[in-house]
Amino acid sequence: MSKTLEINGTIDLSGIPPGDFDATLALRVAVVRDGMVLGSATVTAQAPDAALPFSVRFEPVRLPGARWPCPVRLLVGPDISDMELMAIDTVAIEVDLGPPRARDRADASATESGKESDNDGAAEDIALAPLSVGALAVTPALYFCWLFCCRTYTIRGRMVCRHWYYDPHTGHYRFCDAPVPGATVEAYDVDRFFIWYRRDFIASAVTDINGNFTIRFRWCCLRWxxxxxxxxxxxxxxxxQVHALLNRHGIALPPLPPxxxxxxxxxxxxxAQAGLAQRAPAAMVPGVAGEPVSAENLLSVLPPSAELAALHVWPWWDRxxxxxxxxxxxxxxxxxxxxVIHSETNAQTRWDIPTSLHxxxxxxxxxxxxxxxxDPECPECLQVTFVGCTTVNQIGVTAGPPDLRGYAxxxxxxxxxxxxxxxxRGAVGSDVDYFKVQVSRNGGPWNDLPVPAFAGFSRSYWDGSNPVPAPAPAFTPILKNGETVIITRRHYEDLHPALPRFGGSVIWFDYDTLFYFNTLASGAxxxxxxxxxxxxxxxxxxxxxxxLSSARLxxxxxxxxxxxxxxxxxxxxxxxxxxxxxxxCGPGSVHLCTNEPDCYIRKICINEGTPAQYCISACDILRLAESDTLTIHFTVSVPATAQDGHLGGYTLAAEYGVSLAFDIGTGLHGAFAPDPTFEVGPDYLSALGQGAPRPHWYGGDYKVTLRGSDFPVCCAYLLRLRAWKRTTDGCSDPRYVHHNTFEFAFTVLRPELCPDICRDRNQAPALPAPAGNMG
Structure with a gap:
């Protein structure tokens, strides 16, 4: 026998003024029990003067061992989600699904007793006839709420990559928005409740070829x-934010709940801490709560905050x-x-959006x-635009002196x-089908750039589907009619007419790569x-x-x-x-076996230039008074050749304790000085100001003097000397390309800071005073 039940009835809209009636408003009738929709039906009225019939089928809830199902609530409202329907004002009635009322029991008693004896009270054998609830009248005020408390929202937008570039014609930076096709845009609603937040998924859409998307959804004014x-x-x-606010008013924020x-x-x-009396002592027992604290009660004792109210944080915002x-x-x-190509934080929430948003x-x-x-390429020419990420107009062309050609x-x-x-990277004219590259070294004769220094690449195109991008054809050097050449993008399109085209053009994800100049290619x-x-x-x-007769520079x-x-x-x-x-240097050491650049500490001496001078070794334990000096002699250099001299800079730091450090040589803790090399730096621009001949700075021998007071605690200290060159691949930060590191460790004891340790050390045999050069 079927376990489902049917409830029938009509919706009476006769009280709705014709001017307020909306034939597009779909209505939903739902059967609800225990906060869940058991079944529902959607109906639409074409006119307010006719009864609107409905029928809802659902599976009723029966308690274990019970013969009759539990009562339900019947809700009539707009066609919205389950949660929204149960959170707005609706026409609501209770429907009893249990045994007949007293006036009907006499007629039903024989039937019931027979079923009890035959089926031992099995609830599923009780026939549940369809129920009729009659007409449910909708008031004008309630209908008006359904029209305006639940509205249709439309979010239109565009997903783009914003590219900034310098316009030499105007002397200003401009940007261009490139569309992102095939992306899934998800919209979420944000709620904030004291220190908690939640996000509800609203709807999503996929961007088209122009990056455009449209999200439409219904939204209701809900109870909080x-x-x-x-x-x-x-x-x-x-x-x-809440902690800072409460702290300013002497209110402690308890440890976060589990x-x-x-x-x-x-x-x-x-x-309670803010002065609100509790209704019952049991409310303070962990895991036991009385009536939840209302916004009104909390705001009566908590400090106001316009900032938290503007961020829709309850209880400061309670609407x-x-x-x-x-x-x-x-x-x-x-x-x-x-x-994930775009992700917004709660701080970026668009509060109370309008029904139409872009x-x-x-x-x-x-x-x-x-x-x-x-812009499409001009014919009969070629324009190099970038080397890596460096624009060509940022590369020197002056032969000098100084000779700055080729420097970024x-x-x-x-x-x-x-x-x-x-x-x-660059642009090559549409009339050029193939090209080769020639190279001159140090102003010498021109020769064809050989493979593998003349290196190819692949570029992808869009075929209008997802994922993006589609296949990636290779653009590599080939030997054609005795010449090593690369095909141009436009000629590749001509040879492959089946490539997908949009607006008459192939959409490439790389329009301007010409080739790769591999300067590390062995033997090339x-x-x-x-x-x-x-x-x-x-x-x-x-x-x-x-x-071949068409060849031209x-x-x-x-x-x-x-x-x-x-x-x-x-x-x-x-x-x-x-x-x-x-x-x-090498394995087991942080110091690389290279002199491009090289850096090392030559020696460290205590109280240099005085009768008490002595030099130390790594791992020594030093007892330094506040006025004692410690002089560090070090070298930072690159090869002294015409092809090098590209030192970029260096740093020296002391590291100690748990992730503690201080910089050396910046003035606060000593200052770098010649030893005897001038052009101390510690960076290339400083060295130029000190007389280094541009574009070369070779480095040299330097020193810096610290005092005992520069070492703030009794601890082991690690001196870390780091140096780098100015070299780049056109995009990278030179500090992390060609670099080197040297480390030296020792322990400092200062009697005024750690007298007990120093007293113990003074009872031990005196430390030797090693001397000599460490380099």
Whole structure:
């Protein structure tokens, strides 16, 4: 026998004025028990003057061993979600599903007793006939609430990668927004309750080819029932803000509760500290709470906060949640991985959004965006734009003196040489089908750049589907008609007419890579030199063979001369003096076996220049008075050759205790001085001001003197000397490319800081006073 039950009835809308009636408003009738919707039906009225029938089927709730099901509530409201329907004003009646009333029992008693004897009271054998609840009248005020308390919201937006670039025509920076297609944009509603927060998923949409998306959803003005909501979490930012507010008013914030959900006992503890009398002592028993503390009671004792009210933090903000409070999270399947390309914090919440909202969401560096921020290439020319991330107009072209050709950031005296495998980017004319690269070393003759120094790459295109991007064809050097050339992007498109096109064009994720200049390729180049690159272009015939007679040196776009670019190369050579116990390198040491750069501490002397002078060894224990001096003699250098001299800088620090340190040589703890080399630095710009001949700084021998008072505690100290060159791949920070480190450890005891330890040490035999040079 069926376990489901049917409830029938009609909805009476005759009281609704015709001017307020909305034929598009769908209504929902739901059967509710224990905070759950057991069944529902959706109906729509075409006119207010006719009875609107409904029928809801559901499976009633029976207690174990019971013959009759539990009563239910029948709700009539707008067509919204379960939680919203139970949180707004509705037409609500109770429907009794149990045995017949007293007036009906006489007629039913024979039937019931028969069933009891035949079926031993099995509840499922009781036939539950359909119930009719008659007409349920909707008042005009309630109908008006359904129209305006539950509204349709539309969020339109665009997901973009924002690219900034310098416009030489205007002298200002501008930006261009590149669309992010195929991204899933998720909207969440944010609630804040004292130190807790929660996010509810609202809806999502997928961006189109232009990065546009539209999210539509219904939203109702709900009662604020934080105790009934789930999936709360503690917000560290709210904890800090609430703690600061209460602390200013002498109210202590108790230790955080163990669970993630709002804890009424925790709030009652705070209220008690703030002066609110508790209703019952049991409320202070862990895990036992009386009536939850109301916003009114808490605000009567807690200090006011306009800032927390503006952030919608209860109890400072205690209103009906009549509009969504929205944050966004965006993911994209890119390069075979689902990446989070945009994620907003609670601090970015858009509170009480309007029914129509437009947003522009900026993607992070993980997104795959369509590179539309470009102009089509001009014919009959080639323009080099970037070496790595460095624009060509930031690379020196002045032969001097000083000779700054090929140095990055030459205009600002950065004077950075390049290293490694360099990405060369630019624009090549649409009439060029293939090109090769020629190279001149230190102003010498021109030769074709050989493979593998002439290195290829692959570029992806979009085929209009997800994931993004699609296949990545290779653009590598090939031998064609006796010349080693790379095909241009435009010619590749001509040879592959089946490539997907949008608006007549193939959408590439890389439009401007020309090739990679691999300066580390074994046997291809003699490194550490000034290189100049230029380009030879070719046309191809119908058979895709090179028309050798079409070979021409490609001019720069907008220039009369041949396009070329200077690149100063300085790759790190792993050469070093033979390691010694006082100047180790290699395995087991933090010091690299390279002199590009080299750095080491030559010796450390106590009270230098006085009769009490002595020099120390690593791991010594030093007893220093406040006025004693400690002089550190050290070397920082690069090879003294015309191809080098690219020292960038150095630092010296003392590390001690638990993650404690202080910098040495900055003036607060000693100052670097010649020993005897001048141009002390400690960075390249400082060295230029001290007389270093640009673009070279070779470093040298230096010293710095500390006092006993510079060592704040009795402890073991580690001196860390770090040096680096100015070399870059065009994008990287030189401090982390070609660098080296040297360390020296000892222990300092200061009698005025640790007299007990020093007294014990004074009872031991005197320490030797080693002397000599450590380097």
């Amino acid at each position: 029932w934080p105790w009934l909501l789930q999936h709360w979490a503690i917000d560290p930012d709210l904890v800090a 669970g993630p959900d709002p804890d009424p006992v925790y709030l009652q503890q705070i209220a 009906a949640d009549c509009a969504p409070d929205v944050v966004f999270r965006v993911t994209q399947l890119c390069d075979g991985q689902v990446r 947003v522009t969401l900026l993607a992070n560096q993980l997104a795959c965006c369509l590179p539309v921020c470009r 950031l030459a205009a600002s005296a950065g004077d950075r040489p390049f290293l490694g495998n360099l990405l060369i 180049l003699t490194p550490d030199a000034l290189y100049e690159l230029r380009f030879v272009g070719y046309a191809a015939n119908a058979a895709d063979d090179l028309i 490609l001019p720069g776009c907008g220039q009369h001369g041949t396009e070329s670019v200077f690149i100063r190369i300085d790759n790190q050579a792993m050469a070093h003096m033979p390691p010694t116990p006082l100047h180790p």
